[in-house]
Amino acid sequence: MIGLKKISVFLLILLCWNKLGAQTDCVDHDKASYPKLINGTSYPWNDIWNFTNLKQNKITGLNFGNSFFKGLLEYLPADYNPGNTTVKHPIIIFFHGGASSGTGTAADLCWLFKDNGGDMATHLSIPGRVERSTSEFTQTYLGETYEYIVVSPQFYKYVRNYNTDSTPIAGNAFPGADEVEQVINYMVDTRYANKIDKRRIYLVGYSTGANMISEYAGSSVARAKRVAAIMPVSLCSQLNHPSNTNIGVSATNIAQAQLKTWFVYCTVDNCGRDPALNVPQDWVTAIKNAGGATPRLTMLTRAGAVGTNAEGLYNCSDTLAHDAWSRAFDPNFKASFVGNGSLYKCQRWY
Numbered sequence: 001m002i003g004l005k006k007i008s009v010f011l012l013i014l015l016c017w018n019k020l021g022a023q024t025d026c027v028d029h030d031k032a033s034y035p036k037l038i039n040g041t042s043y044p045w046n047d048i049w050n051f052t053n054l055k056q057n058k059i060t061g062l063n064f065g066n067s068f069f070k071g072l073l074e075y076l077p078a079d080y081n082p083g084n085t086t087v088k089h090p091i092i093i094f095f096h097g098g099a100s101s102g103t104g105t106a107a108d109l110c111w112l113f114k115d116n117g118g119d120m121a122t123h124l125s126i127p128g129r130v131e132r133s134t135s136e137f138t139q140t141y142l143g144e145t146y147e148y149i150v151v152s153p154q155f156y157k158y159v160r161n162y163n164t165d166s167t168p169i170a171g172n173a174f175p176g177a178d179e180v181e182q183v184i185n186y187m188v189d190t191r192y193a194n195k196i197d198k199r200r201i202y203l204v205g206y207s208t209g210a211n212m213i214s215e216y217a218g219s220s221v222a223r224a225k226r227v228a229a230i231m232p233v234s235l236c237s238q239l240n241h242p243s244n245t246n247i248g249v250s251a252t253n254i255a256q257a258q259l260k261t262w263f264v265y266c267t268v269d270n271c272g273r274d275p276a277l278n279v280p281q282d283w284v285t286a287i288k289n290a291g292g293a294t295p296r297l298t299m300l301t302r303a304g305a306v307g308t309n310a311e312g313l314y315n316c317s318d319t320l321a322h323d324a325w326s327r328a329f330d331p332n333f334k335a336s337f338v339g340n341g342s343l344y345k346c347q348r349w350y
Helices: 002-024 108-112 126-132 177-191 208-219 221-226 251-257 279-289
Strands: 036-038 041-043 057-059 069-075 089-095 138-141 144-147 149-155 196-206 229-233 260-266 296-300 336-339 342-345
Touching (some): 089 144, 126 149, 177 196, 177 221, 251 279, 260 279, 279 296
Parallel strands (some): 196 229
Antiparallel strands (some): 036 041, 057 069, 138 144
């Protein structure tokens, strides 16, 4: 019996060690599928996609956002104390792209550092930035220091297809404006109850995540007023597409709320459409024409095609036309904004 007990204890320690290792690391999670041939180029697994001893917590076994979200990555600042409700924290809620979707398990959450598609720069979006430098998420403004909570909820599905006549194809299932509302409710009312500065809720997303936050802000004035700012990167949700107009998504709602917006897009991005679309420009123009706060639009430019050398924060990605996030989330990406023929300067809002 004593021997069995010792073995049982050893196995329990081993199992716990493995579980903790999975929780605190994202290492070689998709290495077995590499090298991959993407757009005619063979890519090996890159160790830059590995992260150990995560500064973010992997939170698994959840079910929120109308059941689309099963887990999340969570960064809590050093002075976070759930028992001290007098200190309120601003919060950044980051929504990933479709190829990072998963069921919120410890393993699946690693897709937020390297997706299961052809993007070579997933690690340069918000979760990877947190891992590299948590100091970026503390700011001092007018003598007051703000330490941000950063959460990256993982949705498990984004299926959104329409026929050429704009009618939906059967089987569509994706998180949209209502699901974003439920995510915010979960963060503010449940997970961090009485700890969130409700004046400083920021929504950031790229690709499908950009669709979600734009549609949320455009779905009503009340929702647009609920958040301090949004940053849609590589947006593909067409403002006047029936999938939006049929549910009341309108740039007028954003304008009436005077919501701060910053759109970032690559000039050669076509969102998988032909002819190419300049999706964010329609949003920017409509917000501006409706009298909203001056929308910010940074268009990344490129002289050549994808695959040519494109160094610089304000050039398109070298490997993926859709990738504007490797630039937009860089701490130095803050100087210039071009929209509607105007050039203006400002600072990042988060």
